[in-house]
Amino acid sequence: MIADTPPPPYTAVIFTSVQKSPNPDGYAQAARDMEQLAARQPGYLGFESARDSLGIGVSYWATAEDALRWKQVVEHRAVQRIGAEHWYADYRVRIATVERDYGLQK
Amino acid sequence: MIADTPPPPYTAVIFTSVQKSPNPDGYAQAARDMEQLAARQPGYLGFESARDSLGIGVSYWATAEDALRWKQVVEHRAVQRIGAEHWYADYRVRIATVERDYGLQK
Numbered sequence: 001m002i003a004d005t006p007p008p009p010y011t012a013v014i015f016t017s018v019q020k021s022p023n024p025d026g027y028a029q030a031a032r033d034m035e036q037l038a039a040r041q042p043g044y045l046g047f048e049s050a051r052d053s054l055g056i057g058v059s060y061w062a063t064a065e066d067a068l069r070w071k072q073v074v075e076h077r078a079v080q081r082i083g084a085e086h087w088y089a090d091y092r093v094r095i096a097t098v099e100r101d102y103g104l105q106k
Numbered sequence: 107m108i109a110d111t112p113p114p115p116y117t118a119v120i121f122t123s124v125q126k127s128p129n130p131d132g133y134a135q136a137a138r139d140m141e142q143l144a145a146r147q148p149g150y151l152g153f154e155s156a157r158d159s160l161g162i163g164v165s166y167w168a169t170a171e172d173a174l175r176w177k178q179v180v181e182h183r184a185v186q187r188i189g190a191e192h193w194y195a196d197y198r199v200r201i202a203t204v205e206r207d208y209g210l211q212k
Contacts, residue, residue: 096202
């Protein structure tokens with residue numbers, strides 16, 4: 001569940017969102033589809049997500065260019081448009097370079 | 107709920123965790139206390155969190171030095187120790203520089 005990312009540096013895309021209502025139509029299937037599609041893109045390193053009243057999804061990429069390419073994948077753009085119009089009351093996307101990491105088990 | 111961060115660059119600390127069991131003793135109160143204490147530290151910009159089977163908390167700081175100082179605050183160190191020993195089966199901390207952001211409403 002915790003993404004097994006390589007040593008830094010790498011890119012993190014932090015997507016924080018508030019849904020208009022819980023479990024909107026089509027959301028769960030689209031989320032699964034996008035996770036699987038993202039995992040097949042060049043430079044994909046992993047994905048983590050959690051949701052209660054707020055949703056946070058973090059995708060990890062080898063480079064900022066890989067993250068940008070994923071943003072532009074046609075199927076992903078279509079889902080972004082549906083999300084902006086129908087699912088989300090608000091969201092924020094932050095593109096960041098991970099410079100250091102550590103954990104309990106490593 | 108979505109942190110109202112200033113224009114980049116700024117620092118994000120992404121804390122991803124798996125709890126040994128849901129709602130461990132002392133966790134909820136400690137989380138509230140640490141959110142309030144963090145908000146009083148120099149360079150604090152905001153905090154976002156969500157938890158289902160995975161927990162993700164992201165704190166935002168003006169600089170990497172501010173984030174490091176927060177890690178070393180005595181009360182915070184005590185809670186980190188309790189977490190590592192009692193609450194978490196695993197966690198990962200990633201320190202990142204946010205270089206770009208955008209959202210639905212800005």
